[in-house]
Amino acid sequence: MTSTMPQADHVLRTDYQRSVAEYWNAEKDPVNIRLGEVDGYYHHHYGLGDYDPSVLEGPEETRNQRIIEELHRLETAQADVLLDHLGNIRPEDRIMDTGSGRGGTSFMAHQRFGCHVDGVSISQQQVDFANGQAEERGVSDKVAFHFRNMLDTGFDTGSLRASWNNESTMYVDLFELFSEHARLLRHGGRYVTITGCYNDVTGGRSKAVSRIDEHYTCNIHPRSAYFKAMAANGLVPINVVDLTDQTIPYWELRAQSSVATGIEDPFLTAYKEGSFHYLLIAADRI
Ligand code: GPP
Ligand code: MG
16 A cells, blocks of 8 residues: 555545546546646636637638637636635735646636635646646745645635635535635635536526536536525625626637537537526625
8 A cells, every 4th residue: 555545545535536536637638738738827617708709710720729729818717707706815815726626726816916825636636737837837835736625625724815616616515615615714704616507497407417417527506505505604695696698608619629528519508598507606704
């Protein structure tokens, strides 16, 4: 047995968590790597805003690259919207990215606020990749990634000014998740999530939403679950923004790209039929 085994057993507590970790440890999808290579910010979330239609025109030899750069610009715009909702963060504050992927949002947060950022992920591969990026950027004293479970991070109670999940809540129980965020945040601290959730009003999980779950091995929650779990854990929403209309162009462009993965149609169907929303929720810890 290697010395890392007991730690892995501690972080990955269920067969489900182990299968999610396995998925992300193996993931090398061009839609994420090629986009990240554009400027070194590697994202694991989708995009926001209108795309420039001229990327689809012009010389055929550079068309793919133009689309990749445009998709990346929209993904970066999404992270900026999330950071816009974190409130007034000062350089001496500590903030946390739970489900930090390859680190894109964490590095943008550090660049914007100059504060200490910790990221946690159950994928050792992602943690190692993101820490390598921190070294390369010369910010490893301020931005650090940890092989930890977002439901039990081990960080100090009341230590954070802000925390967020950028498209990672669909892997966990929301009551357990918000209990941990509430523990980590100090009074008045801000929590933000951008997530895909299904629409209670149209009924249960639609076929398109089920296909998304199947694709990522995740479990998309209903919209109502977010507010119940926040209310139960002292997190009081201050902003709820329906970003659905703003993310549809990203999926339309992605569907026409060389890096499409096959999940574009279910997203477009789910959003357009109204069974699914792309939602931002910002909440204060009371
Ligand atoms: C992955 O981003 C995001 C998720 C797995 C969460 C699912 C999100 C919902 C809104 C339901 P990614 O950038 O790794 O995905 P892809 O490889 O498809 O670009
Ligand atoms: Mg992606």
